[in-house]
Amino acid sequence: MLVSTQRIEHDLLGDLPVPQEAYYGVHTLRALQNFPITGIPISTYPNLVNALASVKEAAALANHQLGLLPEHKLKAIVQACQAVRQGVAHDQFVVDVIQGGAGTSTNMNANEVIANLALEYLGCQRGDYAALHPNEDVNLGQSTNDVYPTALKIAAYMGIVQLVHAMDVLRASFERKAEEFKNDLKMGRTQLQDAVPMTLGQEFSTFAVMLGEDEDRLMEASKLICEINLGATAIGTGINTSPEYAPLVCHHLASVTGIPVTTSPNLVEATQDVGSFVQLSGVLKRVAVKLSKVCNDLRLLSSGPRAGFGEINLPPVQAGSSIMPGKVNPVIPEVMNQIAFEVIGNDVTVSFAAEAGQLQLNAFEPVIAHSLFKSVAHLRAGCLTLASKCVDGITANRERLQSLVENSIGIVTALNPYIGYVNATQVAQQALVSGQSVAEIVIERGLLTQVQLDEILRPAMLTQPRQSIVLR
Incomplete structure (x- = not known):
């Protein structure tokens, strides 16, 4: 006699055979049939799976405390939820990340x-x-x-913490380079034209500061998503729950996850509003835009090796061309740029999905979740990759930096307080036409002595606020 490899399960629409080995059931199977969209299952985002299990565990604990769930069922559900949060059966969370039904298929899959x-x-x-x-x-x-948006917020919080850690790794890498390059004088540029001198260390320190600012903005966004609507049930009225349920389940969820969640003061509003996701998406876009700008700078500064800026060297990680021997491309900054483009596009998707909500519910949270989780995951991977495969290995071309400063017309700005704007302008024009250095022309015209020039053009005088010196 053959042993059946399927079991029959029943739902609103009738019976379906479910694979016997599957932990999911008929509702999940319907979703698999209905939403062959991206081919990406929700298990792609383990934070979401773990968040769903956390919500279910908290609900079981609250229901047992209220006398609604027997002890033996509580223990079994809690054991199952804890197993899922340890990675068990993640492959059974199979519904597509983009689905109709406001996340119902995801919730049914978890159930x-x-x-x-x-x-x-x-x-x-x-x-x-x-x-x-x-x-x-x-x-x-x-x-x-109430389950799905709460799980999204828990998962988003977990992702933010992981992303901030990755950004911190990248920030530390830039800080180390800022210290390494603190005495390397170079020309600063505005609008791609020579401006005034600075140090390469100052340039790299700005990258670190930019990252640090965005770490703070992300943590601010994480506070907004800690407000949940668990206990709202269908539209925020809390139908089919006791008055004690919402605060009780919130307490248990905070305990299970270690995340400081709070119950929204107005569950009807919280059930239809996705403003916290819009806010988070905007901050992720800010992170992406600034990281892309940093990578643009790295590509410019390393351009060459002989026909570009050539001020820094990025570590070579792979051959750059199938036709040009010896060519090495800035592939790591380039991949970070592309992540940024994706995140910016994801933010547009989140904005449209948030705007499309109607009345007491936003039905488009699945695409909001997919967009946010992609952005968080890819930014995290990008930051770690940029740090380890690029920034950590950057070196300075010190002779090139020095040569550019010495031959730059931009240093004439430092002479303004001593020779006047009119003289400085004339010196700059002559240097541009003749190819002579600013220093040569200033001495030739008798505007300053070599000793005076050496004092004015010291790196410490050129790269930070200083009182004008008294020339002798």
Whole structure:
């Protein structure tokens, strides 16, 4: 006699055969059939899977405390949720990241996987829902409309923490380079034209400061997403829950996750509003824009090796051309640029999806989630890659830096207080036409002596605010 490899499960639309080995059930199977969209399952985002398990565990604890869930079911559900948060059965979270239904398929997928894991812990067969039911027990006191956005916020918080850590790694890399290059004088540029001298260390320190500012902005955004609507159920009225449920489940969720979540003071508003996701997406766009600008600078500064700026060297990581021997391209900054372009596009998607919400619910949170999680994950990977495969290995072309400063017309600005704007302008014009250095012309015209020039053009005088010196 052959052993069946399928079990029959029933839903609103009828019966479907579900693979016996599957922890998901009929609702998940319907979603697999209905949404063959991206080919990317929700398990691609483990933070989301873990967040869903955390919400289910908190709900079980609250329902048991309220006398609504028996002890044996509580223990089985909690054990299943903790197993999922340790990585068990993540491959069973199979519905497509982009789906209709405001995330219902994701919530059903979580309910079914956790229920079937719990059934095994109870010694029952998968699909034996008379013993423990995905909706009646795992989803007790819940709706997709409060579970899904809460899980998104928990997952987003986890992602922000991971991204900030990666940004901190990159910031530290820039800080080390700023210290290494602190005495390397170079020409600063505005509008790609020679401006005034600075140090290469000052240039790299700005990259570090920019990252640090955005780390702060991300942590501010993380505080906004800590306000949740769990307990709102369908539209925010809390139907089918007791008055004690919302604060109780929030308390348990904070305990389970270690994240300082709070219950929104107005659950009807919180159930339809996705403003915190728009805010987070905007900050991610800010991070992307600034990182892309930094990478543009790295590509310019390293351009050459002989026909460009050639002020710094990026570490070579791969051959750059199939036709030009010896060519090495700035591929790591280039990949960071492309991540930034993607994040900017994701922000547009989030904006449109947020605007499209209607009345008491936004049905488009799945694409919001997909966009945010992509942005967070790719920015994190990009920061770590940029630090380890690029910034850590950057070296300075010191002779090139010195030569550019010595031959730059831009240093004439430092002479303004001593020879006057009119004389300085004439010197600059002559240098541009003749090819002579500014110093040569100033001495030739008798405007300053070599000793005086040497004192004025010391790096310390050129790269920070100083009182004008008294020339002798």
